[in-house]
Amino acid sequence: MKKLLLSFGAFLFVLISNAQIVGTNHSVYTEADTLRGSLRPERSSFDVLKYHLKLKVEPEKKFISGSNTIRFSVSEDLPVMQLDLFANMEIDSIVHKGKPLSYNRKHNAVFIDFEEALKKGAQDSLQFFYHGNPIVAKNAPWDGGFVWTKDLDGNPWIGVAVQGTGASLWYPNKDHQSDEPEETIIEVAVPNGLMNVSNGRFLGKKNLNDGFTQWSWKVVNPINNYNLMINIGNYTHFSDKYEDLDLDYYVLPYNLEKAKAQFEEVKEMMACFYEKMGPYPFEEDGFKLVETPYLGMEHQSAVAYGNEYKMGYLGNDISGTGIGLKWDFIIIHESGHEWYGNSITSKDIADMWIHEGFTSYTEAIYIECRWGKKEALEYLKGLRKNIGNRKNIIGEYGVNVEGSGDMYHKGANLLNMIRSIYDDDDLWWNTLRDYTKTYRHQTITTADTEAFFNKATPIDLAPVFDQYLRNPGLPTLQLRQGDDQILYRWKADVIGFNMPVDVIIDEEEIRLNPGTEWQSYKTGEELDELKVNELEFYINTEILK
Structure with missing residues (x-):
């Protein structure tokens, strides 16, 4: 159990x-x-400074309503701003300097048109009023x-x-x-x-x-x-x-x-x-x-x-x-x-x-x-x-x-x-x-x-x-038995892959520095006596004949 x-x-x-x-x-x-x-420019031309969310939540209706006042700085001239709100949520109005702005929606994006492009270096704000039944999580x-x-x-x-x-x-x-x-x-x-x-x-x-x-x-x-x-x-x-x-x-x-x-x-x-x-x-x-x-x-x-x-x-x-x-x-x-x-x-x-x-x-x-x-x-x-x-x-x-x-x-x-x-x-x-x-x-x-x-x-x-x-x-450490030596190299997706790896031979930890070409380590031990330090290195190993 x-x-x-x-x-x-x-x-x-x-x-x-x-x-x-x-x-x-x-x-x-x-x-x-x-x-x-x-x-894109509709997003990258401004930086958000502050959000002020003011909401009412009605549990029995699974309904929310309210506004987000967004303060921002303008990094490039900004005629159109993209904000985001899921398409199932209704927009009541978007207000700038006391006047409603025109906008259009595409998927979950909202494109807001300013009467005059906001100038680079300005700080400004708008109020975004909305309501709806937000998506319910299934899990x-x-x-x-x-x-x-x-x-x-x-x-x-x-x-x-x-x-x-x-x-x-x-x-x-x-x-x-x-x-x-x-x-x-x-x-x-x-x-x-x-x-x-x-x-x-x-x-x-x-x-x-x-x-x-x-x-x-x-x-x-x-x-x-x-x-x-x-x-x-x-x-x-x-x-x-x-x-x-x-x-x-x-x-x-x-x-x-x-x-x-x-x-x-x-x-x-x-x-x-x-x-x-x-x-x-x-x-x-x-x-x-x-x-x-x-x-x-x-x-x-x-x-x-x-x-x-x-x-x-x-x-x-x-x-x-x-x-x-x-x-x-x-x-x-x-x-x-x-x-x-x-x-x-x-x-x-x-x-x-x-x-x-x-x-x-x-x-x-x-x-x-x-x-x-x-x-x-x-x-x-x-x-x-x-x-x-x-x-x-x-x-x-x-x-x-x-x-x-x-x-x-x-x-x-x-x-x-x-x-x-x-x-x-x-x-x-x-x-x-x-x-x-x-x-x-x-x-x-x-x-x-x-x-x-x-x-x-x-x-x-x-x-x-x-x-x-x-x-x-994963990269694979390929190993081959030689005369009084062990041969080793990496096989990996990255061309010219190299990475040090610690192995244990005869209870002694040794650091190898394999590349993609064969190298050798002189030892009298058999290949099956070599162990990779698996607690510290996450790799594959392959013994070749």
Whole structure:
């Protein structure tokens, strides 16, 4: 039975790997894909400075209405602006300087015409009024949309998860990861007796005297569109601190005591991540866990938690090693995204391995802090059974498409292997902390990441990144027995591939530096006595006769 449970847990995570990020998943791209995924002048000529969302949520009707006031700076003359709102949501009006603007809709894009082109260097704003019944998620967070449900006491309990599907599913915005507002205010009116919890700091609540109460929140750091969030329920609140960081928790009342015990792990996590990755990147906005009616998501400063107060992944171990049952997967993984995905964000979702590979690696970081490096390496090796090696980790650029779900576990094993190539743990941790600090609150590309980790070592990592990110298969270390020697070389997709690899011969670890031409290592040992250090290197091996 235990084996069945472990397999089921792995199966669940494979579902996440392939479906949590739900951009297009096909090879023929449509106009809608291009409008969503590309940066044309209607998008690239302005930068969002601030969103001010003001909404009313009516649970019984599954209906939302309100506005988003968007402040922006103009980087090039702007006659037409593209914003995004799903086609099923109705536009009431778009107002600029007190006057309604004309617009036209194409797929989920909204093209707004200004009477006179806005001039380069200007700062301006518009108000976008809308309403509708947003898409309902069939199985959040694996598909995007609203979750309208009730808690065990019969109270409305509402959540939203839209990563990949798009934040424009429920509010108008520039729905591209390359542009984040510097500041956001979220004001949400909900039926009296309920609470809305959003990102950032709580500003206060106001009884609107119409059966609704408005809850206001403010974010003072850059934030991804898909991270802006509403969580509505009959929540109870408790708090804690880690050093100077405020820890706030919003849970259903009947889970309060379980939450108080389970969330103690947050302080252990913060101690580890502060040491290995650097300080929490959004201290001004605080850190929250919010109980949600779906498994979890990395909503910045308001992390969604739905792991049912169980260790592992809903009580299962996705690595099959038993190590994953020592900690709460959703707390660690989704909070790890605060550093990788929320603070450091990929400009294009084709590069989402920057989010998921690094965050999956934070699971191993946490294990190493608590239980040692050997268990962290065993956990990472255990994750490999979930890797398909059939599609590239990096997706197609400009069409709103991510790469394969291998970005999670293959990405984590790639980072572990780079650490092994460094062969210097002090250098590794210093480089990781420096990367986290250098790109704090920035949107970046895979090329930025490659260059940063390559610069720290004299070993050329370019062919390694190329093989693991841009080709589906693993490199193969080919071995052949010679007279008093072992012959070795790489077989790989990348022309001229070279990468050091550590092998064990007669209980001694030796570093080989294979290329694509045969090289030799003199030894009296038989070939079958050679073992690759599989805990640190994720490769194939082939013995040739």
